[in-house]
Amino acid sequence: MGLTIAIDGPAASGKGTIGRALAAHFGLGYLDTGLLYRAVGRRMLDGEDPIEAAQSLRAEDLEADGLRGPEAAQAASKVAAIPEVRAALVDFQRAFAAREGGAVLDGRDIGTVICPEAPVKIFVTADAEVRAERRLRDLVAGGHAVTLDEVLEDIRARDARDAGRSDAPMRAAEDAVRLDTTRIGIDEAVAAAVALVERAGA
Ligand SMILES: Nc1ncnc2c1ncn2[C@@H]1O[C@H](COP(=O)(O)OP(=O)(O)O)[C@@H](O)[C@H]1O
Numbered sequence: 001m002g003l004t005i006a007i008d009g010p011a012a013s014g015k016g017t018i019g020r021a022l023a024a025h026f027g028l029g030y031l032d033t034g035l036l037y038r039a040v041g042r043r044m045l046d047g048e049d050p051i052e053a054a055q056s057l058r059a060e061d062l063e064a065d066g067l068r069g070p071e072a073a074q075a076a077s078k079v080a081a082i083p084e085v086r087a088a089l090v091d092f093q094r095a096f097a098a099r100e101g102g103a104v105l106d107g108r109d110i111g112t113v114i115c116p117e118a119p120v121k122i123f124v125t126a127d128a129e130v131r132a133e134r135r136l137r138d139l140v141a142g143g144h145a146v147t148l149d150e151v152l153e154d155i156r157a158r159d160a161r162d163a164g165r166s167d168a169p170m171r172a173a174e175d176a177v178r179l180d181t182t183r184i185g186i187d188e189a190v191a192a193a194v195a196l197v198e199r200a201g202a
């Protein structure tokens with residue numbers, strides 16, 4: 001089995017940016033697990049039972065319109081608190097993590113629940129205001145009409161729900177290394193993550 005890298009942290013902290021860069025650098029597969037919850041949330045918004053949606057999730061669901069938007073994000077965080085929804089998504093994530101050639105997964109419970117044996121675990125953080133400013137730029141570029149206050153509110157509500165749920169709450173694994181991106185740019189954050197993986201002997 002190849003190298004597995006687990007990346008967790010709050011909303012818009014830079015998990016995907018670091019995860020994709022590590023995957024490219026070390027030649028690993030990359031899975032944005034938030035997209036699975038966003039796709040289930042999207043189907044709930046369309047009127048489906050979220051547990052049934054999670055149990056029947058299809059590849060094309062991950063390409064639905066608006067998955068990156070704030071509405072899908074809030075819905076994702078709500079369905080993510082349902083244990084049956086989480087249970088339905090475990091096998092797919094673990095199979096991805098075990099793929100030959102190795103994988104990087106990012107989410108909220110990768111180091112704690114999905115891949116507790118991963119030799120490299122990174123918990124990416126940044127101040128909420130900085131995260132909101134960065135996410136605002138993403139959303140405006142994607143055509144969403146949102147304000148900084150709305151984005152900050154969305155991030156705070158999701159972080160509180162994600163950290164407060166009883167099943168697989170967002171938290172750093174005991175052996176995770178924290179990486180705070182508040183005051184560092186993308187290149188520096190990626191370099192720090194690469195160094196961390198190399199130090200871990202990967
Ligand atoms: N260290 C950083 N400095 C500046 N911008 C960053 C940094 N890391 C990520 N970003 C930007 O912040 C936004 C959110 O990052 P992303 O990787 O999508 O976060 P997450 O996967 O945690 O939600 C993106 O626009 C990304 O380009």
Ligand SMILES: Nc1ccn([C@@H]2O[C@H](COP(=O)(O)OP(=O)(O)O)[C@@H](O)[C@H]2O)c(=O)n1
Pocket residue numbers: 010011012013033034035037038073076077078080106107108109110158159162
């Ligand atoms: N492994 C994961 C990944 C996401 N999620 C949920 O899915 C939501 C959306 O995740 P995301 O990673 O796409 O969110 P961002 O950090 O990109 O804003 C989160 O707020 C969590 O509620 C989760 O519970 N567990």
